[in-house]
Amino acid sequence: MTAALLLAAALGATRLSSAAPVPSPKGRGPAPAAAGPRLSVESRAVRPGEVLLVVVEGADPVAPPSASLRGKDLSFFPGASTGTWLALAALDLDASTGPARLEAVLRDPAGRAARTQKTLFVRAARFPIEALSVPEGYVTLPKSDLERAESEAAALHRLFARPQAPRLFEGAFAPPIPGAAAASGFGRRRVFNGQPRAPHSGADLRAKTGAPVRAPAAGRAALAGTLFFSGKTVVLDHGLGLTTLYAHLSRILVQPGDPIRKGQLIGRVGATGRVTGPHLHWALKLGEARVDPYSLLALDLDARLKPRPEDPLARSPACARADLPPAPPWGRAAGGLRARVRPLKPAYAPGETVTLLVEIQNAGGRSAFLDFVRDPGARGAVLGFNRAPEPFSQLASSATARLVTEQVKIPPNKTLCFEQDRDAAGPLLAAATTSYALQYATDFLYSTSTVRAGVWRGRLAAPPAEVVVSSAAK
Numbered sequence: 001m002t003a004a005l006l007l008a009a010a011l012g013a014t015r016l017s018s019a020a021p022v023p024s025p026k027g028r029g030p031a032p033a034a035a036g037p038r039l040s041v042e043s044r045a046v047r048p049g050e051v052l053l054v055v056v057e058g059a060d061p062v063a064p065p066s067a068s069l070r071g072k073d074l075s076f077f078p079g080a081s082t083g084t085w086l087a088l089a090a091l092d093l094d095a096s097t098g099p100a101r102l103e104a105v106l107r108d109p110a111g112r113a114a115r116t117q118k119t120l121f122v123r124a125a126r127f128p129i130e131a132l133s134v135p136e137g138y139v140t141l142p143k144s145d146l147e148r149a150e151s152e153a154a155a156l157h158r159l160f161a162r163p164q165a166p167r168l169f170e171g172a173f174a175p176p177i178p179g180a181a182a183a184s185g186f187g188r189r190r191v192f193n194g195q196p197r198a199p200h201s202g203a204d205l206r207a208k209t210g211a212p213v214r215a216p217a218a219g220r221a222a223l224a225g226t227l228f229f230s231g232k233t234v235v236l237d238h239g240l241g242l243t244t245l246y247a248h249l250s251r252i253l254v255q256p257g258d259p260i261r262k263g264q265l266i267g268r269v270g271a272t273g274r275v276t277g278p279h280l281h282w283a284l285k286l287g288e289a290r291v292d293p294y295s296l297l298a299l300d301l302d303a304r305l306k307p308r309p310e311d312p313l314a315r316s317p318a319c320a321r322a323d324l325p326p327a328p329p330w331g332r333a334a335g336g337l338r339a340r341v342r343p344l345k346p347a348y349a350p351g352e353t354v355t356l357l358v359e360i361q362n363a364g365g366r367s368a369f370l371d372f373v374r375d376p377g378a379r380g381a382v383l384g385f386n387r388a389p390e391p392f393s394q395l396a397s398s399a400t401a402r403l404v405t406e407q408v409k410i411p412p413n414k415t416l417c418f419e420q421d422r423d424a425a426g427p428l429l430a431a432a433t434t435s436y437a438l439q440y441a442t443d444f445l446y447s448t449s450t451v452r453a454g455v456w457r458g459r460l461a462a463p464p465a466e467v468v469v470s471s472a473a474k
């Protein structure tokens with residue numbers, strides 16, 4: 001990846017106060033990829049009850065692609081690599097077998113759109129039939145229980161159908177009971193006391209009463225309460241339409257609305273509701289589609305979503321140049337991070353593309369995570385950062401979290417250095433007076449307070465340009 005691309009990543013950070021925005025980059029923009037964007041699908045299997053990961057690579061990093069599977073629109077979110085977009089799709093437990101057309105409009109890095117399509121073949125899934133014996137009151141319901149069960153089903157339906165939250169999980173999902181015997185039984189056709197009932201839309205994990213149940217990924221508790229069929233139940237919302245449900249618990253250890261970390265204890269195994277014995281019923285939905293949670297575990301989301309393994313601290317060769325204008329003082333530290341900005345050249349002619357060198361230093365004692373946002377609509381909220389080992393769990397409720405395209409880790413005492421020469425609307429063009437502000441939110445999630453970390457003002461064509469770096473709380 002070129003420095004220019006990363007620069008585009010920090011777009012929202014750029015503010016050129018007096019230059020007119022230019023609609024398209026000239027000359028210095030990212031070079032178009034040699035080949036067009038690639039569309040692929042990753043999944044454990046292509047059959048009813050599976051979740052699929054639709055991957056677009058080598059695409060325009062700013063505008064998401066659009067696609068539909070069997071006519072249903074997919075919503076894309078950025079992957080860890082620039083130009084990679086991901087979407088989750090589901091084949092419901094009762095999805096029809098046979099061809100499924102995936103249609104997409106993909107944009108290359110130069111913004112050229114092309115239509116493409118792919119046909120998946122949905123194979124038949126063989127779900128066993130199981131006869132179960134439970135107390136008769138759970139099969140032929142008295143009127144009051146029937147009304148209760150119906151209103152609970154309607155409430156769950158509303159919960160699954162509500163608009164998608166931004167992505168709250170940061171990578172791969174883990175089983176909720178580590179070490180539990182591999183679960184089976186998803187999709188089983190069930191006959192309770194001789195009467196056929198709805199297919200089994202979850203996995204059953206064998207465990208003793210009291211065994212800990214842990215969140216498979218970060219999210220938010222959407223429901224925590226006692227339901228007629230599923231007994232003590234927790235539902236977690238992981239964002240992007242993904243919800244997981246934990247039923248028949250003996251204890252519930254979260255409150256509705258709680259933010260949830262991956263691995264957090266959310267309850268204990270039990271035998272409440274319609275059960276034949278203690279176990280954990282674990283279900284996954286994407287929107288309202290019922291999918292086997294183990295199909296989600298099979299997706300390598302870490303590889304697609306975690307910060308990239310290569311060293312992000314040496315992105316631009318210009319950072320090592322000896323002929324740079326003198327370094328300005330660092331801006332005021334916020335959350336352990338401080339920044340400074342300087343022009344790559346001492347002076348620019350009016351209309352010339354301005355290239356700035358941005359340095360962000362971790363002066364704190366713990367690793368920092370920096371999130372580069374590149375949505376033109378999010379120009380105010382540009383770089384988010386936090387210092388937790390699980391950054392996305394804290395970015396969770398931010399409306400901009402889903403716009404994060406790239407996350408880099410800055411270890412203590414290290415400096416991230418990169419060049420910036422593009423704005424959302426095109427290159428930064430020098431005008432008579434040019435000012436530049438690098439801003440980052442001190443509390444990306446809940447607060448709108450912003451600290452101005454560094455401001456550069458250059459007087460043009462009056463070498464050497466006057467460089468003023470100041471820091472001031474807004």
Ligand SMILES: [Zn+2]
Binds near residue numbers: 200203281
């Ligand atoms: Zn079950």
